[in-house]
Amino acid sequence: MAQGSTIGQVAPTVAPRSTAALPALLKDAALFALVTLGLAIPVVAYRTDLGQGTGLVLTGRWGLVASLCLAIFVLRLAQRLVLAEVSRRRDARILAGVAAPPVAVRPARILGPLTLAIALTLPFLAAFGSGGLSEGRYWIDLGILILTYVMLGWGLNIVVGLAGLLDLGYVAFYAVGAYSYALLSTVFGLSFWICLPLSGLFAAAFGILLGFPVLRLRGDYLAIVTLAFGEIIRLVLINWTDFSGGSAGVSSIPRVNFFGVPFAAGEGGFAALFGLSFNPMHRVVFLYYLILVLALITNLVTLRMRRLPLGRAWEALREDEIACRSLGIDTTITKLTAFALGAMFAGFAGSFFAVRQGFVSPESFNFLESAIILAIVVLGGMGSQIGVAIAAIAMVGAPELLRNLGFLRAVFGEGFDPNEYRLLLFGLAMVGMMVWRPRGLISERTPSVRLAGRKS
């Protein structure tokens, strides 16, 4: 890992770095394996289980520890060999006088329209691919799930990616949106189409409510306060039973309708109105397009905002708050609008979540959810729209797909559930991302000028 710090800043040294000798590499990898062994004792080596009697029973798992150490050994060796080769080539290029041109690939050019085209036609693709609308339900549901996270990611991107305000309680606004619709519709009988904008407004109001007190706080403190705020909202929802139904949540929330026309069989239903034969899948497909439209609105607003003075002020704020203030940018307004706008989209997404599930409970809005959305934004490259979308697909869709891969079960034994490892990999990915690609996997927004010196 000492290597990690030197790789990041391979200065254009003139002399090519000699490839490290193999024994040294082996020693280094062995050291890694040894540390892994130390870390694995005793949490991996012994598993505790509740036994027949009262106490816990230990089960030794030294085979697992051995394979873990071996895996780390091999990975580290491979990493060092590959890195040595990469830096040798780079040095050779520099020596030859060919400065490696930073090729500005713009994957967004192709990826964006492609992703959009797939998103637009997904229900049809699913229906044709699986031979019928009902058979394709799995794919459409997965699409809805992914799009919800894409929308949340884009919403949080305004706050974190553009304005640079690390918000660890984003899910609170999602909760406000979900409970707004759930309570307004069950208590006052309001329709979804009235509640949707109301949810957004409520969430935005909460965004401002949170924004005001935290205006003066910088980076880390801001993150912790937003985290505390998110937890308070969740704890209040759990404990204030008269208002929110407590941990039981709110159930039997009215289903979505087609702008007033219910998705029901018979007279006056959606199917009858359009002369189709009734199919319960119509509602699902409609939900899919609803979240797609909501997500695209989020995207469109963000893209437009970036061109407005306000959007540029956000990005300036992200880069340097003090410089921002000295240039006369009103940081109060800038921060509050970022919070409010980000929260509003979370509110929309929340009310969509409520109408889709028909049930909300505080359990859906814990810190982990915030962390997942944050991970999506971070992996997407903090500021890149298409990056966020792809990160959402990778993080939400991939584990879903992994679950159905039979060969994994054959390798790791029966009862292997990739979902168990999903969050573990999330965590690792967040760390790895910060270490290797802090600007995101698909970064289209690298700063044009960069100072070489490191900040202390």
Next chain:
Amino acid sequence: MEFFAQQFINGLTLGSIYGLIALGYTMVFGIIGMVNFAHGDVFMLSSFIALICFLILTTWLGLTSVALVFLIVLILAMVLTALWGWAIERVAYRPLRGSFRLAPLISAIGVSIFLSNFVQVVQGARNKPVPPLVREVFVLFQNEQYTVTLSYKQAIIMTTTAALLAGFWYLVQRTSFGRAQRACEQDRRMAALLGINVDRTISLTFVLGAALAAVAGTLYLLYYGVVSFSDGFVPGVKAFTAAVLGGIGSLPGAVLGGLIIGLIETFWSAYFSIEYKDVAAFLILIVVLIFKPSGILGRPEVEKV
């Protein structure tokens, strides 16, 4: 009055544990200015390490002396958790020095998620109970309605905390490592110019923080007798609150903050409502950060360009 005294003792016990965790936050913040978000999960991990060491010692090796078992478990947990602290700093934080402002915090959140899920995967999601190690209590005083007691467990927790704090205080104030650490806190570049190995000092800070978290984890296990993979988050946030309340960067402040948070939480549960005790802790955090971010014993932070 008796009830109050009893709650006071309970609060001090809880506060000692928070104070030990808070020291890890405050030291790391003091030296590299980052909130080590994963510290709460390191604490939880140390609790598991202590649990497994305890089981090995009692069920396999058949040790019966409570004091000996406690001492060995404590030392093993400290050493093994310190190794984790060291590894985390090397892998997740050191490569990020000089990266952008939020990078270390995001990386720390990643570590936090990784640790809690790692423990869930390797140890399972269920609560892990241990048989109570010591049951005896001192009866401090009693009248016909109420008995105020100090259990041996609470006495052990308070004395262990006090002893470790004294040792730790000596380490930071009187040894060359302590001087190096304080120098790095004030100005890392200057310290480096004066021949202090800054990287090593930071590593050692993480190691010490993790070892103190391990003490807290062992005591937590001793006190509550149960641990689960999700137990890191809330104590972590509360300990962070304690560090902020005491003045982040200040070591006595962290302990003081821990005791105050422990007392407030205990009294809140005793006199108001147990449901909202976490809300109380979070509210204190928000209020302190907004109105007095420098805390009780901290120095006001100077904004540098």
